Amino acid sequence: MKKDQVKDCEDVISSMEFIVENINEVIKLLDREAIICMLQKILGGERVFLMGAGRSGLVAKAFAMRLMHLGFTVYVVGETTTPAVRPQDVVIAISGSGETRSIADLGKIVKDIGSTLITVTSKKESTLGKISDIAMILPSKTKNDHDVGGSLEKSMRGDYKNSPPLGTAFEITSLVFLDSVIAQLITLTGASEAELKSRHTNIE
Amino acid sequence: MKKDQVKDCEDVISSMEFIVENINEVIKLLDREAIICMLQKILGGERVFLMGAGRSGLVAKAFAMRLMHLGFTVYVVGETTTPAVRPQDVVIAISGSGETRSIADLGKIVKDIGSTLITVTSKKESTLGKISDIAMILPSKTKNDHDVGGSLEKSMRGDYKNSPPLGTAFEITSLVFLDSVIAQLITLTGASEAELKSRHTNIE
Amino acid sequence: MKKDQVKDCEDVISSMEFIVENINEVIKLLDREAIICMLQKILGGERVFLMGAGRSGLVAKAFAMRLMHLGFTVYVVGETTTPAVRPQDVVIAISGSGETRSIADLGKIVKDIGSTLITVTSKKESTLGKISDIAMILPSKTKNDHDVGGSLEKSMRGDYKNSPPLGTAFEITSLVFLDSVIAQLITLTGASEAELKSRHTNIE
Amino acid sequence: MKKDQVKDCEDVISSMEFIVENINEVIKLLDREAIICMLQKILGGERVFLMGAGRSGLVAKAFAMRLMHLGFTVYVVGETTTPAVRPQDVVIAISGSGETRSIADLGKIVKDIGSTLITVTSKKESTLGKISDIAMILPSKTKNDHDVGGSLEKSMRGDYKNSPPLGTAFEITSLVFLDSVIAQLITLTGASEAELKSRHTNIE
Numbered sequence: 158m159k160k161d162q163v164k165d166c167e168d169v170i171s172s173m174e175f176i177v178e179n180i181n182e183v184i185k186l187l188d189r190e191a192i193i194c195m196l197q198k199i200l201g202g203e204r205v206f207l208m209g210a211g212r213s214g215l216v217a218k219a220f221a222m223r224l225m226h227l228g229f230t231v232y233v234v235g236e237t238t239t240p241a242v243r244p245q246d247v248v249i250a251i252s253g254s255g256e257t258r259s260i261a262d263l264g265k266i267v268k269d270i271g272s273t274l275i276t277v278t279s280k281k282e283s284t285l286g287k288i289s290d291i292a293m294i295l296p297s298k299t300k301n302d303h304d305v306g307g308s309l310e311k312s313m314r315g316d317y318k319n320s321p322p323l324g325t326a327f328e329i330t331s332l333v334f335l336d337s338v339i340a341q342l343i344t345l346t347g348a349s350e351a352e353l354k355s356r357h358t359n360i361e
Numbered sequence: 362m363k364k365d366q367v368k369d370c371e372d373v374i375s376s377m378e379f380i381v382e383n384i385n386e387v388i389k390l391l392d393r394e395a396i397i398c399m400l401q402k403i404l405g406g407e408r409v410f411l412m413g414a415g416r417s418g419l420v421a422k423a424f425a426m427r428l429m430h431l432g433f434t435v436y437v438v439g440e441t442t443t444p445a446v447r448p449q450d451v452v453i454a455i456s457g458s459g460e461t462r463s464i465a466d467l468g469k470i471v472k473d474i475g476s477t478l479i480t481v482t483s484k485k486e487s488t489l490g491k492i493s494d495i496a497m498i499l500p501s502k503t504k505n506d507h508d509v510g511g512s513l514e515k516s517m518r519g520d521y522k523n524s525p526p527l528g529t530a531f532e533i534t535s536l537v538f539l540d541s542v543i544a545q546l547i548t549l550t551g552a553s554e555a556e557l558k559s560r561h562t563n564i565e
Numbered sequence: 566m567k568k569d570q571v572k573d574c575e576d577v578i579s580s581m582e583f584i585v586e587n588i589n590e591v592i593k594l595l596d597r598e599a600i601i602c603m604l605q606k607i608l609g610g611e612r613v614f615l616m617g618a619g620r621s622g623l624v625a626k627a628f629a630m631r632l633m634h635l636g637f638t639v640y641v642v643g644e645t646t647t648p649a650v651r652p653q654d655v656v657i658a659i660s661g662s663g664e665t666r667s668i669a670d671l672g673k674i675v676k677d678i679g680s681t682l683i684t685v686t687s688k689k690e691s692t693l694g695k696i697s698d699i700a701m702i703l704p705s706k707t708k709n710d711h712d713v714g715g716s717l718e719k720s721m722r723g724d725y726k727n728s729p730p731l732g733t734a735f736e737i738t739s740l741v742f743l744d745s746v747i748a749q750l751i752t753l754t755g756a757s758e759a760e761l762k763s764r765h766t767n768i769e
Numbered sequence: 770m771k772k773d774q775v776k777d778c779e780d781v782i783s784s785m786e787f788i789v790e791n792i793n794e795v796i797k798l799l800d801r802e803a804i805i806c807m808l809q810k811i812l813g814g815e816r817v818f819l820m821g822a823g824r825s826g827l828v829a830k831a832f833a834m835r836l837m838h839l840g841f842t843v844y845v846v847g848e849t850t851t852p853a854v855r856p857q858d859v860v861i862a863i864s865g866s867g868e869t870r871s872i873a874d875l876g877k878i879v880k881d882i883g884s885t886l887i888t889v890t891s892k893k894e895s896t897l898g899k900i901s902d903i904a905m906i907l908p909s910k911t912k913n914d915h916d917v918g919g920s921l922e923k924s925m926r927g928d929y930k931n932s933p934p935l936g937t938a939f940e941i942t943s944l945v946f947l948d949s950v951i952a953q954l955i956t957l958t959g960a961s962e963a964e965l966k967s968r969h970t971n972i973e
Contacts, residue, residue, distance in 0.1 A: 163404065166396040168548050172541035173388050177381055184377050192370040200367065208972070210565045212426055215419045218849040219532070222416055225850040233849045234972050235643075237830040238837040241971045248972075259565060259667060263972045270971065325540045328423070332536065336529050337376035344372050359853045359882065360820070360846055360860075360875045361414045361463060412768070422645040429646040438768050439847075441626040441641045442633040445767045452768075463871060467768045474767065563649045563678065564616070564642055564656075564671045571812065574804040576956050580949035581796050585789055592785050600778040608775065618973045620834055623827045627940070630824055667973060733948045736831070740944065744937050745784035752780050769822045769871060 179297065179326045180333055186296050187334075194291050196341060198273050199229075202247030206272075208234035209251035210260055212328045217251045220335040226356050227339065227348055234263065244271035252276060253297065253327035255283020264288055277335070279327050295334055297327040383501065383530045384537055390500050391538075398495050400545060402477050403433075406451030410476075412438035413455035414464055416532045421455045424539040430560050431543065431552055438467065448475035456480060457501065457531035459487020468492055481539070483531050499538055501531040587705065587734045588741055594704050595742075602699050604749060606681050607637075610655030614680075616642035617659035618668055620736045625659045628743040634764050635747065635756055642671065652679035660684060661705065661735035663691020672696055685743070687735050703742055705735040791909065791938045792945055798908050799946075806903050808953060810885050811841075814859030818884075820846035821863035822872055824940045829863045832947040838968050839951065839960050846875065856883035864888060865909065865939035867895020876900055889947070891939050907946055909939040 199205060205224055209217035217233060224231040232239040234248075242248060248267045252260050255278040264285050267274045276289040279297045286292040342348075403409060409428055413421035421437060428435040436443040438452075446452060452471045456464050459482040468489050471478045480493040483501045490496040546552075607613060613632055617625035625641060632639040640647040642656075650656060656675045660668050663686040672693050675682045684697040687705045694700040750756075811817060817836055821829035829845060836843040844851040846860075854860060860879045864872050867890040876897050879886045888901040891909045898904040954960075 161401070163397055163400045163549060166393055166400065166545055168545040169396055169538070169541045170388060170391070170393075172544035173384065173537055176537050176541070177384050177388075180377065180381050180384075184374060184381075187374070189370055189374075192373055193367055196367045196370065197365070206972075211562065212423050215423050219416050219419050221849050225852055231850050234970075236848050236850070237833050237845045238843050238848070239970055240837055240968045257565070259670075262667075262670070266972055325543075329533070329537060329540065333377055333380050333533055334373070336380070336533065337373045339529075340376035341370055341372040345367060356852045358415065358846075358851055360818075360878050361461070410768075425645050429648055435646050437645045438766075440644050440646070441629050442639050442644070443766055444633055444764045462874075466871075466874070470768050560648045562642075562647055564614075564674055569809070571805055571808045571957060574801055574808065574953055576953040577804055577946070577949045578796060578799070578801075580952035581792065581945055584945050584948070585792050585796075588785065588789050588792075592782060592789075595782070597778055597782075600781055601775055604775045604778065605773070619970065620831050623831050627824050627827050665973070733951075737941070737945060737948065741785055741788050741941055742781070744788070744941065745781045747937075748784035749778055749780040753775060766823070769869070 176326065176329055180330055183295050183297065183330050183334075186294075188294060191291055191293050192338070195275055195293055196338070196345065198247050198275060198291060199224075199249075199338075199342070200345065202273060203243070203245040204230040204232065204247070206232050206234055206239070206242055206246060206248040207251070208248065208260055208263060210257045212324060213251040213253060213257070213260075213331070216328055216332045216335065217249070219332060220249070220251075220339070223336065223339045224342075226353050227342055227346060228352065228356065242267060242270050242272050247273045247275065250274065250276045250285055250289070251278075251331055252283075252285050253279050253324045253331075255280040255285040255292075257285075261285050277331050293334075295327060295330045297330055380530065380533055384534055387499050387501065387534050387538070390498075392498060395495055395497050396542070399479055399497055400542065400549065402451050402479060402495060403428075403453075403542075403546070404549065406477060407447070407449040408434040408436065408451070410436050410438055410443070410446055410450060410452040411455070412452065412464055412467060414461045416528065417455040417457060417461070417464075417535070420532055420536045420539065421453070423536060424453070424455075424543070427540065427543045428546075430557050431546055431550060432556065432560065446471060446474050446476050451477045451479065454478065454480045454489055454493070455482075455535055456487075456489050457483050457528045457535075459484040459489040459496075461489075465489050481535050497538075499531060499534045501534055584734065584737055588738055591703050591705065591738050591742070594702075596702060599699055599701050600746075603683055603701055604746070604753065606655050606683060606699060607632075607657075607746075607750070608753065610681060611651070611653040612638040612640065612655070614640050614642055614647070614650055614654060614656040615659070616656065616668055616671060618665045620732065621659040621661060621665070621668075621739070624736055624740045624743065625657070627740060628657070628659075628747070631744065631747045632750075634761050635750055635754060636760065636764065650675060650678050650680050655681045655683065658682065658684045658693055658697070659686075659739055660691075660693050661687050661732045661739075663688040663693040663700075665693075669693050685739050701742075703735060703738045705738055788938065788941055792942055795907050795909065795942050795946070798906075800906060803903055803905050804950070807887055807905055808950065808957065810859050810887060810903060811836075811861075811950075811954070812957065814885060815855070815857040816842040816844065816859075818844050818846055818851070818854055818858060818860040819863070820860065820872055820875060822869045824936065825863040825865060825869070825872075825943070828940055828944045828947065829861070831944060832861070832863075832951070835948065835951045836954075838965050839954055839958060840964065840968065854879060854882050854884050859885045859887065862886065862888045862897055862901070863890075863943055864895075864897050865891050865936045865943075867892040867897040867904075869897075873897050889943050905946075907939060907942045909936075909942055 207217040207221040261284045275291045276285040277293045411421040411425040465488045479495045480489040615625040615629040669692045683699045684693040819829040819833040873896045887903045888897040
């Protein structure tokens, strides 16, 4: 591929439009009772732990950072100073397929400990979906639906209306959803500007 | 805040709708010439380096992971095996304000080395925007526009049509934009399903 | 504990002396044939992958960084741009007990892929020790020998000559050993000062 | 370099012996008053923050993990949920040269905030050494003494008695020192086996 063969960027625009359509679709399908339960569990837990692999792990971290700004005691599984999980804690797993091996294994341990497990996933009938106290469903196609890259290629060849790229649709939708959960938590906790600002890292 | 005070989740829905509006707004304002230049630089560089702080750093990692799937030689600044940057490399910085101190400092070093610097930012006239070879502008309000949390609180108190939450709008929009750059690169490189799948980590 | 109760630092000194004794003990017990095999595998592999959990994972990263300086193509499992492992690659696991669940699970996958698996461990008869092509034994007591903290407390109460603190003895010894493997690889590859320096990150 | 050219592993053994000699040398030169002050500051601070770049950053994380096991509220600068530093906190920087740019910049910010700054370094007269409340000196040659790799090469060519490899000597010595500080803190806090074990991560 020669760089001077780049003539346009139409796929960038159409892919962005496709992602927006996908988020709009998910908004319509959200289970509001599940969201309310999730908010109650987060507010009722002693501490919150986030976990996810790959790009879902990055979404988990983005949510954890905002919870910290809000004043929650929050940890990301796998980081240096993350302590042992206890029964009164809430653990939130992010997994599009609900089958990510390492995360599903940890999910089982979390249930053995007796903690609350919430999974944000696109598959209710997945391993993680079935063992969770709350399966928060964001209905997106994930990379396990098709061969990896398959749907992405198809979408770029004109069929993108029907088929989200890889796990991309799930990852973006879960980030948008979780940032909106933060918005709700700000309203619920009445956190002030000054409080949020005072916790944002001052040595980055 | 008692958990049983959670009665509804209207802010979750309205925040998601607000984020969608914001992405739609950015799509209209994108500089297509800048996107084409960015694609040319990425394809023409020897290796690609990504950098960002905080949540922008997570977006940088999400993009880096996809570039790896596509077969690019790509590194995230600050990870264990990231080597020295050389003049023929392309460095992409993600910074909503364009002023994040550590990233701006590294941006200056990158220019001293003689590498190509691309900044994805909402501020053309920022420190990073001004020293970059390409300033890819995603016009969003960032956390430096207002006191942190200010716009988020306002948005949750009914004024959300005019004011995106914190840096959230920028971070989500940059993730959506960069995932769409990936879609374009798939078309441009003609990467097949099998190739993408073969690079996705098999030990996570 | 009041801070003004700190009267001396004798435990710091005696603990350092104890750690030195432990390293000296390990030097005597090293299997030189295993070291030579390990060096051959590292030099003969296409790429090198490092993995470990907790503090052993930090040792894995410290070794990976030096291999990168030496010019090896090297990745840390779990970092952003780490690609799929292939049969011609060498995977090095660090695990004091040889039983760390997530690492043992990955070790099995590595053997299924057909790659070379080297485990640096203190237990030859462990899960990882048994499935590895090379089990590089550093004979130290690990945190699984006793209750966590047990040996450390004992050592601090006067019995430290016989009992290394937690997994600390293993972690330090494995770092000292692997840094010394780097010394040997420098001799073997004839890497020059200029080459090493040219790869050390210039944007940290 | 052909893998079958590996005939022996004498450099591994001699490098390990050299590292041991270096630790023994440092033990003799430690400033015990400084250690006592450091212990008092750690015990007297509200929270403890660790920071370091590259391999020194890995040492910082290894120490942070043990402080968490001991029950301290501890954070690593740059990790996801690390909050803002406050005046009553203690920040510990690890830097062999005391000149690592990003860490020195953060050190200045820490002093502006009014927090206690402790630097573990080999250079009292360095930027970080000079601005710190306590400069804990571990007298080792660092990679800034010579061209990177220079001392390592020399040491491998027979002159290793006088010249430690790269920053390796500092990094290993600081890990040994800080693990020994943990031993002292266990004695001082009277932490029991059960307490330590209860905090060790149960989902890794």
